[in-house]
Amino acid sequence: MQVLKIENLSHVFGPLKVLEDVYLDLEDNTITAIIGPNGSGKSTLFNLISGTLRPQGGNILFNGINIAGFKPYVIARRGVSRTFQDPQPLCGMTVLENVKTASLLTGTASKESLLRILVQCSLENEADTDAAGLSFAKLRFLELARVMAMKPKLLLVDEPFSGLNTSEIERMSNLLLRMRDEFGTSTLISGHLVGHLAKVAKEFVALHRGKVIAKGSFDEVRNNPAVIETYLGESNVEN
Amino acid sequence: MIIMKTAEDIVIATLALATMSAVPFVSSSYIVFLLNGIMVLALCSLSFNLVYADTGYMNLGNSVPFGVGAYAFAFALSHNWSATLAVVVSILAILFFSALSGIFIVRLKGAYYAIGTLALVLFAQALAYNLGWLTGGYQGIIVSVTVGSAYSAYYILAFLNAVLLLLTAAIRKSSFGYRMRSIKGNEIVASTLGINAAVNKVIVLIIGSLFAGIAGILSTSYNGFVTSESSFGISITFLPVIMAILLGSFSIVAPLIGVTIVALASEIFVTTIPQLTDFMLGILLILAALYPKNLIVLKNSRFLKNKSGVRSASS
Ligand SMILES: Nc1ncnc2c1ncn2[C@@H]1O[C@H](COP(=O)(O)OP(=O)(O)O)[C@@H](O)[C@H]1O
Ligand SMILES: [Mg+2]
Numbered sequence A: 001m002q003v004l005k006i007e008n009l010s011h012v013f014g015p016l017k018v019l020e021d022v023y024l025d026l027e028d029n030t031i032t033a034i035i036g037p038n039g040s041g042k043s044t045l046f047n048l049i050s051g052t053l054r055p056q057g058g059n060i061l062f063n064g065i066n067i068a069g070f071k072p073y074v075i076a077r078r079g080v081s082r083t084f085q086d087p088q089p090l091c092g093m094t095v096l097e098n099v100k101t102a103s104l105l106t107g108t109a110s111k112e113s114l115l116r117i118l119v120q121c122s123l124e125n126e127a128d129t130d131a132a133g134l135s136f137a138k139l140r141f142l143e144l145a146r147v148m149a150m151k152p153k154l155l156l157v158d159e160p161f162s163g164l165n166t167s168e169i170e171r172m173s174n175l176l177l178r179m180r181d182e183f184g185t186s187t188l189i190s191g192h193l194v195g196h197l198a199k200v201a202k203e204f205v206a207l208h209r210g211k212v213i214a215k216g217s218f219d220e221v222r223n224n225p226a227v228i229e230t231y232l233g234e235s236n237v238e239n
Numbered sequence B: 001m002i003i004m005k006t007a008e009d010i011v012i013a014t015l016a017l018a019t020m021s022a023v024p025f026v027s028s029s030y031i032v033f034l035l036n037g038i039m040v041l042a043l044c045s046l047s048f049n050l051v052y053a054d055t056g057y058m059n060l061g062n063s064v065p066f067g068v069g070a071y072a073f074a075f076a077l078s079h080n081w082s083a084t085l086a087v088v089v090s091i092l093a094i095l096f097f098s099a100l101s102g103i104f105i106v107r108l109k110g111a112y113y114a115i116g117t118l119a120l121v122l123f124a125q126a127l128a129y130n131l132g133w134l135t136g137g138y139q140g141i142i143v144s145v146t147v148g149s150a151y152s153a154y155y156i157l158a159f160l161n162a163v164l165l166l167l168t169a170a171i172r173k174s175s176f177g178y179r180m181r182s183i184k185g186n187e188i189v190a191s192t193l194g195i196n197a198a199v200n201k202v203i204v205l206i207i208g209s210l211f212a213g214i215a216g217i218l219s220t221s222y223n224g225f226v227t228s229e230s231s232f233g234i235s236i237t238f239l240p241v242i243m244a245i246l247l248g249s250f251s252i253v254a255p256l257i258g259v260t261i262v263a264l265a266s267e268i269f270v271t272t273i274p275q276l277t278d279f280m281l282g283i284l285l286i287l288a289a290l291y292p293k294n295l296i297v298l299k300n301s302r303f304l305k306n307k308s309g310v311r312s313a314s315s
Helices: A042-050 A072-077 A095-106 A111-120 A136-148 A166-183 A194-200 A218-222 A225-231 B007-026 B029-055 B063-078 B083-105 B110-130 B147-173 B175-185 B187-192 B197-223 B228-232 B239-247 B254-272 B274-290
Strands: A002-013 A016-027 A031-035 A059-062 A080-082 A154-157 A186-191 A203-208 A211-216
Touching: A002 A042, A002 A186, A016 A042, A016 A186, A016 A203, A016 A211, A031 A166, A031 A194, A042 A072, A042 A080, A042 A154, A042 A186, A072 A080, A072 B187, A080 A136, A095 A111, A095 A136, A095 B175, A111 A136, A136 A154, A136 A166, A154 A166, A166 A186, A166 A194, A186 A194, A194 A203, A194 A218, A203 A218, A203 A225, A211 A218, A211 A225, B007 B029, B007 B147, B029 B147, B029 B175, B029 B197, B029 B239, B029 B254, B063 B083, B063 B110, B063 B197, B063 B228, B083 B110, B083 B197, B110 B228, B147 B175, B147 B197, B175 B187, B175 B197, B187 B197, B197 B228, B239 B254, B239 B274, B254 B274
Parallel strands: A031 A186, A031 A203, A080 A154, A154 A186
Antiparallel strands: A002 A016, A002 A059, A203 A211
């Protein structure tokens, strides 16, 4: 069963073709990594799926329903959550209030369950601080804490590892795996650190200049000639 | 309840209530009129703040529902409708127009929202001048009132101010309050959390407008007249808003102290140096903008403590 099926999705910003005829299938209960150099269109794809950017054409089938063009809050209520590449706290609200606001989606969440999420994200000591004052790494985890409170069916995490150290990346990875196992969340994760991505993702998709150039397992994608050519001389891929 | 936490708070609230209820018995009708004026401004300030403090949206058109209430009530009374019918019709008019303007301006963000709402005041003003059959044009509408009207208005205004104060605190604790604050915190993120910002913005605007509108009804009920100036002039359009913006970050009650001081000062200027009233008020407002804390006089007092904890970050 496919939780997400993208067909024929294209997007232009003025003269710039950011996404061209993208096809994508996400399997249920699976973490899929989407890699590609900066500017290849990963964040734009996330914006289109989550509705924060209006698609200009193409289909985005979530559980068989075309959600292309739906309002972001409608898409969220259907079970699609996302994080932002540049962390976006709800300013003027504490860390706990940020997570509580996200939990309103699924109805009543006990304070204990919210605090448990904070502990899992190492945010328990910041529960009552204004989210806007957090360090960068803490903000990354707040992004994740919010979506954990939403128990999504489909999760889009945009470069969650960027700016984190190795132990923080491991913690983040474990939380993503846990969401898959506990809520049955299917995840699309973008990033550059393919070595770390390979530890959580079963499937890989490589994007280049708005086009999908390879799909498959980590090894298949890594050894794909088009991918090798794209990354030749690129320094932002580490293992 | 945020604004009544301690026994001390309850004592203060009780004393305030007792004093307020006693005032009409021990003072002249002049004082009652003066306090009515202050409480009208206070209600407008609180209703503006209900929207602004939580969503961050500046509704500079808060005097529009005030005017709709004031005019509708005056129109109904001058056509000899019963008082009950007049109130019902006025409230329906307030709800109708606030829903209409809410839907009209809901797409606007930030400064555009403020400008859009301000434009509604100019629009309402133009209508008030031009729809003579409805509004009495430049003269406005005069209705007959008794001294008793001022006393009833007094108690209703005091009651509504208390209700709105408690409502503001209650909303802040509710999930509706969380949704509104997330709109202020980051509207795009809020939408990705499943929050329909537009609906929440319209709802809170209607609630705020309802209170401003009832303040308008009451103002007609004891003043005995309504004009474009009395509804859409500086005093209703800006004073309550300025106080809420300058002082709202300190506590929910602070803007009320602000409007009281400005209204009393204005009364003193009018009776002592009438030609210089606007000039002096201008200076007072500039000073208030420069030194908001000093305007509340009670520096470091309980009124400055941000018990709500809501706006400390933005101020
Ligand atoms: N709002 C926008 N307006 C114009 N161009 C944009 C906008 N957002 C992204 N782009 C451009 O689209 C391309 C893809 O960007 P993005 O989706 O952020 O890529 P990635 O996330 O893979 O780094 C880039 O060239 C970027 O400059
Ligand atoms: Mg990106």
